Amino acid sequence: MxxxxxxxxxxxxxxxxxxxxxxxxxxxxxxxxxxxxxxxxxxxxxxxxxxxxxxxxxxxxxxxxxxxxxxxxxxxxxxxxxxxxxxxxxxxxxxxxxxxxxxxxxxxxxxxxxxxxxxxxxPLNALTAAQALDLLGLRPGQSLLVTGAAGAVGGYAVQLAAHQGFGVTGLARAGDEELVRSLGASAFVTDGVAGGFDAVLDAAVLGERALAWVRDEGAYAGVIPHAEPASVRGVRTAAVEVSADGGRLGELVRLLDEGVLSxxxxxxxxxxxxxxxxxxxxxxxxxxxxxxxx
Structure with missing residues (x-):
């Protein structure tokens, strides 16, 4: 072969x-x-x-x-x-x-x-997004900033977070606003706001810059294993190491078939x-x- x-x-x-x-x-x-x-x-x-x-x-x-x-x-x-x-x-x-x-x-x-x-x-991108959201431990109604929201992992993160009831802001280039909003983001920015969010899912790998946009004692999740920035201001920091989980992948397939994911x-x-x-x-x-x- x-x-x-x-x-x-x-x-x-x-x-x-x-x-x-x-x-x-x-x-x-x-x-x-x-x-x-x-x-x-x-x-x-x-x-x-x-x-x-x-x-x-x-x-x-x-x-x-x-x-x-x-x-x-x-x-x-x-x-x-x-x-x-x-x-x-x-x-x-x-x-x-x-x-x-x-x-x-x-x-x-x-x-x-x-x-x-x-x-x-x-598989890779949706599982990464889903497992990164798990690390954040958000409750419905809390605010989430997704960096790189027009990308593959970021796009799935926006869709999944909106489906779970989080207040999702997508960060991407100005030309991507229509796309990011179509994925379910209720707000769009091209730059963050210091301390403005309960959590950040940093699909764009901005590191400490994105960490600054999390409120005190909030949460940060990165997408490169073991590369998350050090905690400051009581912010929980972690980075997902994607797991090959067939059961979870089956749930994501179901969401795709139901129209939640695209x-x-x-x-x-x-x-x-x-x-x-x-x-x-x-x-x-x-x-x-x-x-x-x-």
Whole structure:
């Protein structure tokens, strides 16, 4: 099968499509025939060496596809359409491949309302947003600022927070106001207000700058593990390390099917054009996800 890997760190040109053995599922694992897989900034981080590692590193965290083989004890059937998150920055094979093996507990039934290309944009970004909101511990009616609200994680955070009854303000570029409000933000800003919010979900990775916008004894959640700023003024600070939780992913699929969440696809690339996809990601300004199709 074809798979996308990195053997030497660098720019988009470091990405390679190689021939690899089709992986076999072990106990409580399933093999998925990949229909679509999103390209995320974390893949660019792996490619460029941000996370280190040696040898062959597979790229891709999100997958939508069909169960192709089932290991012992895995409660899935061959032929079921599914989505899943494959966690890890140092895995030998990721979801940017024709087949991928996934722990059964990371898998959820695919949405009925979205095709594979759109479904592939859900797992990593929506799970990150949902689990970051969990860290904040907000109550309905409390105020939340989402930075990077027009991005993939920020957009899901706005939708989920509005659904949970929080007062959501989205922070993004001025040209993104209509989009951010359409996602459910009741207010929009291009800069924060010192001490103005009960909590901040910092999808734009602004760090201490965003922390200043949290009221005393409020809460801050970042989206890069272990990179949250130090606490000041009694503000609780934390950063989400996304968990491959199939049950929670199933809840997010349900919200997608109910219209609470929406997916955004910016552009679709063939797997063989993965270098072009990395170039496009590096250019910035992408609204929605880039998706690879084998």
């Amino acid at each position: 074809r798979a996308v890997v990195v053997t030497e760190f660098g720019g988009p040109e470091a990405v390679r499509v190689v021939d690899a053995a089709v992986p076999e599922p072990g106990a409580r694992q399933v093999r998925i025939k990949v229909a679509a897989a999103a390209l995320n900034p974390v893949d660019a981080g792996v490619r460029s060496g941000v996370f280190g590692g040696t040898g062959v590193l597979g790229l891709g965290w999100d997958v939508a596809g069909t169960v192709d083989a089932v290991g012992e004890g895995a409660a899935w059937q061959v032929g079921e359409e599914v989505v899943a998150l494959v966690y890890g920055t140092a895995k030998p094979l990721g979801t940017h491949a024709e087949y991928v093996v996934v722990d059964a507990g990371a898998v959820a039934a695919a949405p009925a309302s979205a095709d594979a290309v759109h479904a592939a944009t859900l 997916t955004r696809v910016a552009e679709v690339f063939a797997l063989g054009d993965v270098v072009k996809a990395h170039v496009r990601l590096a250019e910035g300004g992408v609204r929605g996800r880039l998706v690879l199709v084998p």
